[in-house]
Amino acid sequence: EGSTETFRYESDISRLRSLVIHSIYSHKEVFLRELLSNANDALEKLRLTALTDRTVMSAGEGNVTIEVNLDEGSAGKTGKIIIRDTGIGMNKDELTRNLGIIARSGTGEFLKKAEEGKGVDGNLIGQFGLGFYSCFLVSPTVRVSSLPPATSSNPNPIQYTFVSSATGDSFEIYPDPRGNTLGRGTEIVLTIEEDQGEFLSVNKLKDLIEKHSTFSTTFPIYIKERKTTKVPIPAPQSPVADGDDDEFENDLDSDDQTPKEDEFETEVDEKWVKVNDKAPIWMREPKEVSDEEYIEFYKAVSKDPAAEPLGWSQFKGDTGSGVSFRAIMYIPSQLPKDFWQKMTSGINNVRLMVKRVFITDDLGEEFMPRWLSFLKVTVDADDLPLNVSRETLQNHRFLSQLQRILVRKALDLFTRVAADEPKKFEEISKLYGNALRIGLLESEKDKIKLAKLLRFESTRSNYTSLEEYVDNRKEGQKQIYYIASVGETPKDLARSPFVEKLLARGYEVLLLNLPSDEPMMAALDHFMGMTTHDVSKKGLKYGDEDEHEAEKKELEAQKVAFKPLTDWLKKDLTGQISDVVLTNRLVTSPCTIVVDSMGWSANMQRIMAAQAD
Numbered sequence: 001e002g003s004t005e006t007f008r009y010e011s012d013i014s015r016l017r018s019l020v021i022h023s024i025y026s027h028k029e030v031f032l033r034e035l036l037s038n039a040n041d042a043l044e045k046l047r048l049t050a051l052t053d054r055t056v057m058s059a060g061e062g063n064v065t066i067e068v069n070l071d072e073g074s075a076g077k078t079g080k081i082i083i084r085d086t087g088i089g090m091n092k093d094e095l096t097r098n099l100g101i102i103a104r105s106g107t108g109e110f111l112k113k114a115e116e117g118k119g120v121d122g123n124l125i126g127q128f129g130l131g132f133y134s135c136f137l138v139s140p141t142v143r144v145s146s147l148p149p150a151t152s153s154n155p156n157p158i159q160y161t162f163v164s165s166a167t168g169d170s171f172e173i174y175p176d177p178r179g180n181t182l183g184r185g186t187e188i189v190l191t192i193e194e195d196q197g198e199f200l201s202v203n204k205l206k207d208l209i210e211k212h213s214t215f216s217t218t219f220p221i222y223i224k225e226r227k228t229t230k231v232p233i234p235a236p237q238s239p240v241a242d243g244d245d246d247e248f249e250n251d252l253d254s255d256d257q258t259p260k261e262d263e264f265e266t267e268v269d270e271k272w273v274k275v276n277d278k279a280p281i282w283m284r285e286p287k288e289v290s291d292e293e294y295i296e297f298y299k300a301v302s303k304d305p306a307a308e309p310l311g312w313s314q315f316k317g318d319t320g321s322g323v324s325f326r327a328i329m330y331i332p333s334q335l336p337k338d339f340w341q342k343m344t345s346g347i348n349n350v351r352l353m354v355k356r357v358f359i360t361d362d363l364g365e366e367f368m369p370r371w372l373s374f375l376k377v378t379v380d381a382d383d384l385p386l387n388v389s390r391e392t393l394q395n396h397r398f399l400s401q402l403q404r405i406l407v408r409k410a411l412d413l414f415t416r417v418a419a420d421e422p423k424k425f426e427e428i429s430k431l432y433g434n435a436l437r438i439g440l441l442e443s444e445k446d447k448i449k450l451a452k453l454l455r456f457e458s459t460r461s462n463y464t465s466l467e468e469y470v471d472n473r474k475e476g477q478k479q480i481y482y483i484a485s486v487g488e489t490p491k492d493l494a495r496s497p498f499v500e501k502l503l504a505r506g507y508e509v510l511l512l513n514l515p516s517d518e519p520m521m522a523a524l525d526h527f528m529g530m531t532t533h534d535v536s537k538k539g540l541k542y543g544d545e546d547e548h549e550a551e552k553k554e555l556e557a558q559k560v561a562f563k564p565l566t567d568w569l570k571k572d573l574t575g576q577i578s579d580v581v582l583t584n585r586l587v588t589s590p591c592t593i594v595v596d597s598m599g600w601s602a603n604m605q606r607i608m609a610a611q612a613d
């Protein structure tokens with residue numbers, strides 16, 4: 001024991017603190033995340049210590065919790081934020097070393113980066129393990145009191161206090177004059193001045209905890225809520241019952257009885273509310289998590305309490321560069337509003353955490369492929385340096401490896417829902433069918449997997465897949481027939497002259513009307529041994545030509561007979577058409593215009609013309 005001791009910050013720490021404090025800093029709010037993450041660490045250390053030393057838990061404080069308490073000043077503009085944990089605590093020496101003197105390994109490098117003009121942002125601070133100093137972002141003076149647990153080697157610990165201002169180059173340590181008030185653990189008191197007044201709101205703090213620390217801290221966080229209610233003071237019994245002289249009474253005694261202020265009392269109702277009452281479900285085994293819990297979690301991450309996901313999957317992974325992670329992925333029940341305009345709304349759809357600490361939900365527009373950017377994903381990586389910034393992440397192989405794994409898992413998820421929950425998959429097809437088609441266009445490698453996920457209308461069915469189409473093919477049929485025209489109804493498409501002959505012969509034709517359909521079918525080119533064929537293009541082959549040998553002979557004969565007509569048409573329409581041929585493709589229509597098999601179909605020409613506008 002003893003009195004106050006004053007220590008000088010090591011010069012690096014001094015520089016560092018002034019840098020942090022004087023930077024124009026856009027993420028001051030990270031202080032809470034950093035302090036809560038330290039509290040969580042302290043509780044984890046306590047748990048580890050308790051494994052080998054039972055006295056740790058049995059002596060004193062039994063709880064393992066984190067508490068956040070707001071203590072507003074009289075004017076409501078200044079006040080204190082008090083963060084308390086019942087973790088491992090720090091003795092005098094640890095307070096001095098951990099918070100004060102000793103520059104930690106990252107400090108020098110951090111200073112170099114920061115002074116090179118890279119700017120000091122919240123992530124940079126976190127990345128270098130300098131989280132504690134972020135409290136000076138919002139608080140000009142910080143007081144930390146701490147009491148380690150009683151252990152067999154130190155049965156009578158003493159509570160010490162560390163005090164530092166943001167600006168001075170020294171700090172003080174002294175035995176807490178209040179004695180061992182903590183039971184065990186650490187209490188951090190931040191003084192909040194008017195300029196940081198926004199943090200003096202229980203709701204603001206709750207929002208921040210929810211954003212950065214819910215689902216991330218493994219220990220419960222409580223915040224103290226205060227409700228002030230005005231309760232009326234029971235009126236003194238009137239000596240006179242209801243009657244005519246009421247008016248008289250009021251006139252007489254108005255000074256004593258009517259002033260509104262005096263009729264009410266202010267009652268303050270305080271209670272501790274658990275903020276992170278949902279455990280991080282991705283840390284649990286999937287079979288131990290109920291559907292309700294998955295849905296609850298989805299509601300929390302999607303900020304849409306009414307929505308239910310159309311599917312989800314939880315998985316563990318390893319990126320190959322030694323970073324293992326756990327993740328949960330959801331298919332939302334709605335497309336983001338501006339999905340088709342931007343197709344980048346995914347920027348906030350992947351939340352990256354490291355060891356349960358929220359790092360960022362902005363991995364950049366490029367992170368997920370555009371066509372999958374609607375998925376809501378939470379990734380918790382284990383072995384990344386804690387609090388890496390997005391800038392450093394982008395150069396990290398982890399991200400590109402993670403992206404590949406997420407794409408594969410997304411395809412697995414769609415495939416599983418398609419097989420196990422066909423009704424759900426119908427909804428998915430309606431919402432995301434176009435996106436999946438674009439996926440097929442943009443990812444050569446996964447073409448076939450994606451093709452299996454597509455659903456179409458056809459002349460046979462209003463909901464069919466390519467696999468079904470292939471199953472239903474006619475003997476000898478080598479082509480998957482389709483007609484594509486944006487925006488036309490399948491009914492109209494079925495009436496097209498191109499479809500007639502095929503229908504008459506009993507072939508199925510896919511009736512496609514999405515903008516992505518035609519380029520997608522062209523890109524797919526073949527599926528399960530069949531080639532895709534646009535029936536409005538030349539080169540249509542029936543598989544049953546042999547059966548129609550007679551027909552063929554007749555066609556040859558007719559070709560000769562009609563030569564004068566076709567020659568005349570060719571001559572008359574020179575420059576407008578490239579060829580005139582006799583065909584057996586039509587049943588009732590007398591003639592049709594077809595596109596060269598290498599040319600753009602009329603539909604595609606319409607799309608191109610629209611894009612040129």
Ligand code: ADP
Pocket residue numbers: 034038039041042085087088089090098099128129130131132133186
């Ligand atoms: P990091 O958490 O990356 O080590 P910080 O600057 O956040 O860096 O914290 C510095 C150190 O101070 C921690 O490593 C820990 O030893 C100690 N510390 C900070 N907060 C607490 C706390 N609430 N309980 C116990 N020790 C703490």
Ligand code: MG
Pocket residue numbers: 034037038129130131132
């Ligand atoms: Mg920390």
